[in-house]
Amino acid sequence: MSKIVAKTGNEAMAEAMRQINPDVVAAYPITPATEIVQIFSSFVSNGEVDTVFVPTESEHSAISACVGAAAAGARVMTGTSSQGLALMHEILFIAGGLRLPIVICEVNRALSAPINIHCDHSDTMASRDAGWIQIFSEDPQEAYDQTILAMKLSEQLFIPSMVTTDGFIISHAMQRVEMYDDREVKEYLGEPKSPYNLLDLDNPITVGPLALQDYYMEIKVQQANFIKESKSKIKEILNDFNKKMKRDYSVVEKYMMDDAEFCFVALGSTAGTLRYTVDKLRKEGKKVGLLKVRFYRPFFEEDIVEALKNIKGCAIFDRSDMFAGTGGHLFNDIKSALYNSSSRPFVRDYVYGLGGRDIDVEDIENVYNDIKDFTENHGKGESVKYITVRE
Amino acid sequence: MANIKDLASKGNLFTPGHRACAGCGGTIILRLLSAAAGENSVFVGATGCMEVVSTIYPYTSWKIPFMHNAFENSAATASGIESAYRALKKRGKINKDINIIAFGGDGGTYDIGLQSLSGAMERGHKLLYVCYDNGAYMNTGIQRSSATPFGANTTTSPAGKEIKGKMQHRKDLTEIMIAHNIPYVAQASIFYWNDFVEKVKKALKVDGPSFIDVLSPCPLGWGSEPSASVELSQLAVSTHFWNVFEYENGKYKVNVKPKEEKPLEEFLFKQQRFKHLKNNPELVEELRRYLNEKYQSLLKKEECSNR
Numbered sequence: 001m002s003k004i005v006a007k008t009g010n011e012a013m014a015e016a017m018r019q020i021n022p023d024v025v026a027a028y029p030i031t032p033a034t035e036i037v038q039i040f041s042s043f044v045s046n047g048e049v050d051t052v053f054v055p056t057e058s059e060h061s062a063i064s065a066c067v068g069a070a071a072a073g074a075r076v077m078t079g080t081s082s083q084g085l086a087l088m089h090e091i092l093f094i095a096g097g098l099r100l101p102i103v104i105c106e107v108n109r110a111l112s113a114p115i116n117i118h119c120d121h122s123d124t125m126a127s128r129d130a131g132w133i134q135i136f137s138e139d140p141q142e143a144y145d146q147t148i149l150a151m152k153l154s155e156q157l158f159i160p161s162m163v164t165t166d167g168f169i170i171s172h173a174m175q176r177v178e179m180y181d182d183r184e185v186k187e188y189l190g191e192p193k194s195p196y197n198l199l200d201l202d203n204p205i206t207v208g209p210l211a212l213q214d215y216y217m218e219i220k221v222q223q224a225n226f227i228k229e230s231k232s233k234i235k236e237i238l239n240d241f242n243k244k245m246k247r248d249y250s251v252v253e254k255y256m257m258d259d260a261e262f263c264f265v266a267l268g269s270t271a272g273t274l275r276y277t278v279d280k281l282r283k284e285g286k287k288v289g290l291l292k293v294r295f296y297r298p299f300f301e302e303d304i305v306e307a308l309k310n311i312k313g314c315a316i317f318d319r320s321d322m323f324a325g326t327g328g329h330l331f332n333d334i335k336s337a338l339y340n341s342s343s344r345p346f347v348r349d350y351v352y353g354l355g356g357r358d359i360d361v362e363d364i365e366n367v368y369n370d371i372k373d374f375t376e377n378h379g380k381g382e383s384v385k386y387i388t389v390r391e
Numbered sequence: 392m393a394n395i396k397d398l399a400s401k402g403n404l405f406t407p408g409h410r411a412c413a414g415c416g417g418t419i420i421l422r423l424l425s426a427a428a429g430e431n432s433v434f435v436g437a438t439g440c441m442e443v444v445s446t447i448y449p450y451t452s453w454k455i456p457f458m459h460n461a462f463e464n465s466a467a468t469a470s471g472i473e474s475a476y477r478a479l480k481k482r483g484k485i486n487k488d489i490n491i492i493a494f495g496g497d498g499g500t501y502d503i504g505l506q507s508l509s510g511a512m513e514r515g516h517k518l519l520y521v522c523y524d525n526g527a528y529m530n531t532g533i534q535r536s537s538a539t540p541f542g543a544n545t546t547t548s549p550a551g552k553e554i555k556g557k558m559q560h561r562k563d564l565t566e567i568m569i570a571h572n573i574p575y576v577a578q579a580s581i582f583y584w585n586d587f588v589e590k591v592k593k594a595l596k597v598d599g600p601s602f603i604d605v606l607s608p609c610p611l612g613w614g615s616e617p618s619a620s621v622e623l624s625q626l627a628v629s630t631h632f633w634n635v636f637e638y639e640n641g642k643y644k645v646n647v648k649p650k651e652e653k654p655l656e657e658f659l660f661k662q663q664r665f666k667h668l669k670n671n672p673e674l675v676e677e678l679r680r681y682l683n684e685k686y687q688s689l690l691k692k693e694e695c696s697n698r
Contacts, residue, residue, distance in 0.1 A: 023475060023478035023479060023482070024471065024474045024475050024478055026470075026471060026474070050478065050481065050482060051478065052474040052475075052477050052478040052481075054470060054471065054474050054514065055514070056467060056470075056510055056514075057506060057507075057509065057510030057513070058506060058507075058510070060463070060464065060467070060507070061464060061466075061467035061470075061506070061507050061510050061511075062467075064460055064461070064464035064467035064468050064471065064507065065467050065468065065470050065471030065474065066471060067460050067468060067471065068435065068458065068460065068467070068468035068469060068470070068471030068472040068475070069471035069472060069474055069475035069478075070471075070475075071458055071472070072433075072471070072472045072475035072476060072479070073475065073479065073484075074474075074475035074478055074479060076471075076475075090461060091460070091461060091464065094460055094461060198433055198456045198458055198472060199433060199456065199472070199475070199476060199479065199485060199489060200456070201430065201431055201433075201455070201456065201487060201489065204453065204454060204455050204456045204457075205456060205457075206446050206451035206453050206456075206457045206458075207456075207457070207458040207459070208446075208458055208459035208460055209446035209447065209448040209451060209459065210442070210443055210446055210447050210448060210459075211448040212447070212448075215448050215449065
């Protein structure tokens, strides 16, 4: 029996954590993710979960404690954002390399400088190469569902996951959320699974050894391979999730794409505004669609190329910049994925919304007109545009 | 009192075949530590000499569970393991009593890992942290640390024409740990192996965090004879370069009060890192002044806290 409640993104993630009932949560507060562990710590104090809560003195220690706890066979979670995720950076790679099923509830927030507490994707993008699954959420419902899904994925695949919401836009916005019964979540996840157990004294192991020229390469190629192989398994697990939990999620979500000539591609909360604008433009007879990328890591290259095969012009929305003079992260990944495709659309990057700058329907309508002109001009001109910028 | 035959007959939990230098104090510390703790123990090592020499894949010197995470976070990692242990015990998934022991060199403990250590101690995890203190970043090639003694030559505090080695005294980490109000804190020296073993056992019995700082001779970094490591561990104490004491439930106890005090020079000039001080006696005087002050202050603390 599910129930309908009104929850912010942070509340929805905290509720998912309560139902997951991790063995250990180690965390450090940071705006706008603070509430997640704040709410969760009240679950701990009131005995609603069995979790040992470790309020560390920094995010670096939070993720370090998570790594230790996960290696010890515990089900482990944390939450963070922005500078906090950046401070965890070093250890994210270790968690990935040690195949530890840790889940981070990550709230996307701009990185300093200048310091800013609002949404963009620079923090999550900066950790995209750490060997983690990265899932973006459009609304509190997805944040809730995907937090539960992420625990399943990590414990099935032994790859750590971060589920992201957009700072304030989702983390603090209250929406309708359909929650499962506690029992349903418990049954869906089953007992925690870990790749090894440091606390098994009868079978002592050494975790995190030094591997040099003679073994490092093989170990990292193994990692590359299991990440590659995880793509089909993620789809299987997602299908199973949809069936059991009555949802309809896919790794990349297509909206009005079947006959579309032009399309928008985006991550996170902006997909909602884009879907609304697609509806508006469709009423005006414009053949436009939306591709929402739910899983950013691993990158579902084949699915994206397939979705774009009949598109003439593709507008990619990036809420981050690589500061390489080549635009944002999603644009660079998609452009690269399309290179060997026989039918590739013209692609232009629209970097928007940095540091929480709002994007509205009119901005998106302008992008539609722009990508149309760009396509008709055979891609002449700058391939990266910065929009929502004050003139 | 520990019996050396008993300790030796238990078999090594930290086994030979590791790649440490001859005369390494760190490996003696780990061998004594693991023997004292016994096989129901899980070790966490910070990046550093002891981690590097003991776990070169696909080999390991550890017959008990061992984990290395990174350089600055062995205390935080151990706090996670201890939390997992508590959680799993509560859920009935673990029945055994397990010792959680973290260690690091002075780099990973005094400097880059200080915040992580402080946090873990303040949170009250039941874990023992042992620092093998060789007084510099030996693993990267003898760079100064905040544990490097005054006057010592290191590769980043080289004794030159203008500056004669490190010009600051050591950070007193043991006192910083005492200031955390944790149940048990101690300093030890491998020459007094029995004292160290007893301290480990005592530390593992307390219900909360404990910390032991052990002087760790490093022939390569100190410029000393490999065969002199144990002798230097004794001389360090009899010259008051290193004090062997403990702090338990608010009380100090100086475990070794040298009957025959030795001149500081006897300790210093068996090591190349201090050889330039022969021409700078005023620096030796400054070091002597500081060390005597520390020792006298320690005796006073012992007296006051036991009143």
